[in-house]
Amino acid sequence: MTGYPVRPEVLKLKPYVPGKPIVEVQQEYGLQEVIKLASNENPLGPSPLAVDAMRQAAAEVHIYPEATARALRQALAAQVNLPEDWLMVGNGSDELLRLLAGSYIRPGDRVVLPGCSFPNYRTVSEIFGADVTEVPLVGETMDLQAMAAQAPGARVIFLCRPNNPTGGVFPETAFRHFMAAVPAETLVLIDEAYHEFDATGFDSVDLLRSFPNLIVTRTFSKAYGLAGIRVGYGMARPEIWQPCYRVREPFSVNVPAQAAALAALQDTAHLTATVENNRLGLQFLTELCGEMGLPYTPSQANFLLIDVGRPATEVFEALLRRGVIVRPMGGSGRPTAIRVTVGTPAELEQFAAALREALAK
Numbered sequence: 001m002t003g004y005p006v007r008p009e010v011l012k013l014k015p016y017v018p019g020k021p022i023v024e025v026q027q028e029y030g031l032q033e034v035i036k037l038a039s040n041e042n043p044l045g046p047s048p049l050a051v052d053a054m055r056q057a058a059a060e061v062h063i064y065p066e067a068t069a070r071a072l073r074q075a076l077a078a079q080v081n082l083p084e085d086w087l088m089v090g091n092g093s094d095e096l097l098r099l100l101a102g103s104y105i106r107p108g109d110r111v112v113l114p115g116c117s118f119p120n121y122r123t124v125s126e127i128f129g130a131d132v133t134e135v136p137l138v139g140e141t142m143d144l145q146a147m148a149a150q151a152p153g154a155r156v157i158f159l160c161r162p163n164n165p166t167g168g169v170f171p172e173t174a175f176r177h178f179m180a181a182v183p184a185e186t187l188v189l190i191d192e193a194y195h196e197f198d199a200t201g202f203d204s205v206d207l208l209r210s211f212p213n214l215i216v217t218r219t220f221s222k223a224y225g226l227a228g229i230r231v232g233y234g235m236a237r238p239e240i241w242q243p244c245y246r247v248r249e250p251f252s253v254n255v256p257a258q259a260a261a262l263a264a265l266q267d268t269a270h271l272t273a274t275v276e277n278n279r280l281g282l283q284f285l286t287e288l289c290g291e292m293g294l295p296y297t298p299s300q301a302n303f304l305l306i307d308v309g310r311p312a313t314e315v316f317e318a319l320l321r322r323g324v325i326v327r328p329m330g331g332s333g334r335p336t337a338i339r340v341t342v343g344t345p346a347e348l349e350q351f352a353a354a355l356r357e358a359l360a361k
């Protein structure tokens with residue numbers, strides 16, 4: 001530390017630990033072939049239409065981007081059948097979480113969030129001095145009853161559906177009861193980063209019309225294969241977004257990013273192939289767990305949480321030596337679990353062989 005006073009809220013924060021990058025594993029273990037199944041990225045890559053759109057947009061980067069990503073908001077609005085000012089686009093959905101926290105959370109405000117979920121909810125809340133109440137999961141998804149009991153006086157409640165890292169989902173009826181119990185002045189954010197993989201038909205857009213305090217965020221980083229270019233979007237009433245536009249950087253979503261997301265949205269064939277690859281991949285992984293006698297959590301997302309029955313860091317290391325990067329989940333309170341992103345069929349075969357060897361020891 002420099003000796004310059006750092007805000008106490010910042011000193012409390014735990015730095016985000018990203019999935020281990022491929023080049024790091026290549027260098028540390030002297031390996032050529034390394035696969036990454038650690039950050040829930042799209043194993044089929046970006047849509048070719050998005051890549052073309054980025055190439056074309058590259059010739060236009062001397063001009064600032066359209067600040068509110070209007071064309072993209074219009075395309076999204078048409079897709080979900082909402083007015084365009086109900087949509088806000090961000091530099092990843094992470095930016096929207098930060099903007100919402102920065103617009104609504106005052107020091108000492110109470111924020112309710114799920115235990116064993118995406119760590120950024122706590123980070124964005126604590127940056128702005130929130131007093132965080134964490135409610136443990138029940139049955140691998142949010143305990144909506146327990147969270148509703150914490151709602152009176154809370155400024156924001158974060159939910160994640162499907163939940164990262166468990167892949168679990170709460171039922172729509174339970175959610176409607178929850179919303180009816182939460183005071184109207186408490187904001188409820190559902191993070192739907194994995195929405196496109198969810199086969200349960202949960203319709204948060206319909207719920208947005210009924211509940212003015214509801215916000216839904218989604219992303220182009222997962223099913224749309226654009227994690228590296230950073231585009232996410234949120235849906236809520238326009239008055240919820242107005243303060244966020246004051247807080248944000250004016251040009252946070254760059255020209256190629258807007259073009260790529262717009263093109264990716266049009267490439268329904270790529271999205272369908274992605275979702276189908278995921279369905280088959282989850283089937284492969286759950287069958288593998290069945291054969292190996294490893295408990296797992298049923299998943300509606302593009303990853304599987306597997307209990308390897310021994311310290312996950314050891315299995316993580318053993319897999320790294322075999323050129324496979326997964327995520328050990330000790331940091332989320334699951335010291336014997338690894339989270340594995342659904343890869344291509346060849347990647348999953350490689351993972352299966354590596355896991356068998358790692359656990360044979």
Ligand SMILES: Cc1ncc(COP(=O)(O)O)c(C=O)c1O
Nearest residue numbers: 092093094118164193219221232
């Ligand atoms: C639940 C969840 N929300 C949000 C994000 C961040 O998404 P983005 O890339 O849109 O910032 C992730 C990324 O891993 C995630 O798992």
